Amino acid sequence: MSSKHLVFYDGDCPLCNIVVRFLLTVDEAGCFVFAPLGGETAVQELKENPELIKELDTMVFLEKYQENDQELLLRGKAALRICWHLGGFWKIPGCLSFLPAFPFDLVYRLIAKNRYRLFSSKKHLPTDSFEERFLP
Numbered sequence: 001m002s003s004k005h006l007v008f009y010d011g012d013c014p015l016c017n018i019v020v021r022f023l024l025t026v027d028e029a030g031c032f033v034f035a036p037l038g039g040e041t042a043v044q045e046l047k048e049n050p051e052l053i054k055e056l057d058t059m060v061f062l063e064k065y066q067e068n069d070q071e072l073l074l075r076g077k078a079a080l081r082i083c084w085h086l087g088g089f090w091k092i093p094g095c096l097s098f099l100p101a102f103p104f105d106l107v108y109r110l111i112a113k114n115r116y117r118l119f120s121s122k123k124h125l126p127t128d129s130f131e132e133r134f135l136p
Helices: 014-026 040-045 075-086 088-097 104-114
Strands: 005-010 030-036 060-063 071-074
Touching: 005 014, 005 040, 005 075, 014 030, 014 075, 030 040, 060 075, 071 075, 075 088, 075 104
Parallel strands: 005 030
Antiparallel strands: 005 060, 060 071
16 A cells, blocks of 8 residues: 655645645545645644644645654645655656755745735635545
């Protein structure tokens, strides 16, 4: 059985919704599951880092969800590790996830700061057709 990975997202963020929709489309193996940062799963899984629930501009990725060796990744490092797990072409930028996070977090913070200006159209997530991939 392959590992599941949990992507926390801000349900009000248009960029977050674009990313989740993209991952649902390209993740044919179904290795990603999703939960809103303000939801029950976030409260339970991030109880040792409660500040992350309030930081809605931070991508939070729980690699190897529900396994003994799960790892919490944030911001740019999280985005790059997601690419790594997508495989194929996406492994190329994903290779960068093994480098120090600092430069990627700078780029991530710049995009996050301007996300509502850059991505104004919010589309609803297709939760009905992917119900089993969304956690509360």
